Amino acid sequence: MRIKILGSAAGGGLPQWNCSCANCAAARAPRAGIRVRPRTQTQVAISADNRTWTLLNCSPDLRSQIEVTPELHSQPGNNFRQSPITGAVITSADVDCIFGLLHLREQQPLNIYSTAAVRDIIRNENSIFEMLEQAPEQTNWTEFKPGARIEIGSQSGIGSIVCHTFTTGSDLPYYAGKGRKSSSANDGAVMGLVIERGNSKFAFVPGVREITHEITERLDSCDLLLIDGTFWSDDELIRIQGGGRTAREMGHLPVSGATGSIERLRGLRRPRKIFIHMNNTNPMLNEESKEYRQVRDAGWEIAEDGTEFVLPHQISRATS
Ligand SMILES: [Zn+2]
Incomplete structure (x- = not known):
């Protein structure tokens, strides 16, 4: 299984259009004492057969991420309209996770996998996504329940990828959350994935508010972990913006502190641990x-755009 990180930043990217924080400023122009790599918004693509690719979420930067990734380019064949991208698993209805679906609107058949909560928000509350349903065969939507195991078929027949899903939060995005707080419609609002191919497993958990014992056990069975590294501290945005919500209120467990993710996951033995x-x-x-x-000394890495991992043969970097 090949796993490509096409983007590794949270919403807004790095630099963000309206931000001049130390990191954004340094990403635009080098500054002494700060070394920051620019990053596009989080996007991962996986392949079991080297020919067809499944996206994990669809970022607002998807179009340019496809163009800098030759494996994802259209290949001329019987038809000029072709793409190695055959589907997408969507873990939440956040703008960062679904906006890129609009880049895939040009009447190309696409398999989409999501919970009912996510599908209903996309299909029933945002008419712009009807662009994905201009023809009956354009979108094939597979709904899964939180906790379900789904199989992502490979068109080449070389084998499928199995995807285990689990709940990591219940926050609806701001645009969909008004008036439905604490509703059971939130079940399946934010999901994590453990993706399995043969004896290899990796976890993709871009948004997690709290790491439970059950989640820890799932993660410790994996070879590779890509997990929520959104905020360093709970009050990070409040201090920079002068107000707003805490990291946890936004559905993200901070990295640092006595109850942060480094501490919570200190006992993990098996996986290579990477923040995304x-x-x-x-x-x-x-x-x-x-x-x-501190992150590196604790045995963690920080994801960069353009990195590829290959399982099971090597956990180390294929390209950088
Ligand atoms: Zn910034």
């Missing part, structure tokens, strides 16, 4: 910072 979905304000993105050093 970093907000541009996160100080650990600065490779000269003490926070970066």
Whole structure:
């Protein structure tokens, strides 16, 4: 199984259009004491057969992410209109996770996998996504229940990828949450995935508010972990913006602190541990910072755009 990280930042990317925080400023122009790599918004693509690819979420940067990834380019064949991208698993209805579906609207058949909560928000509350249903065969939507095991078929017949789903939060995106707080419609609002191919497993958990014992056990069975690294501290945005919500209120467990994800996952033995979905304000993105050093010393890595992993043959980087 090949796993490509096409984007690794949280919503807004790095730099973000309206931000001049230390990281965003340094990503635009080098500054002494700050070393920050620009990043596009989180996007992962996986393949079991080297020919067809499944996207994990669809980021707002998807079009440019496809263009810098030759494996995802259209290949001329019987038909000029062709794509190796055959489907997408959607873990939440956040703008960052679904906006890129609009880049895939040009009448190309697409398999979409999501919970009912996510599908209903996309299909029933946002008429713009009817662009994905201009023809009956354009979109084939498979609904899964939280906790379900789904199989992502491979068109080449070389084998399928099995995907185990689990709940990691219940927050609806702001645009859909008004008037439906605490409704059972929130079941399946935010999901994590453990993706299995043969004896290899990796976890993709871009949004998690709390790491339970059950989640820890799932993660410890994996070879590779890509998990929520959005915020360093709970009050990170409040301090930078002068107000707003905490990391946890936004559905993201912070990385640092006694109850943060590094501490919570200290007991993991098996997986290579990598943070993904970093907000541009996160100080650990600065490779000269003490926070970066702390993350690396704890045995963690920070995802970068363009990195590929191959399972099971090697967990180390294929390209960088
Ligand atoms: Zn910024």
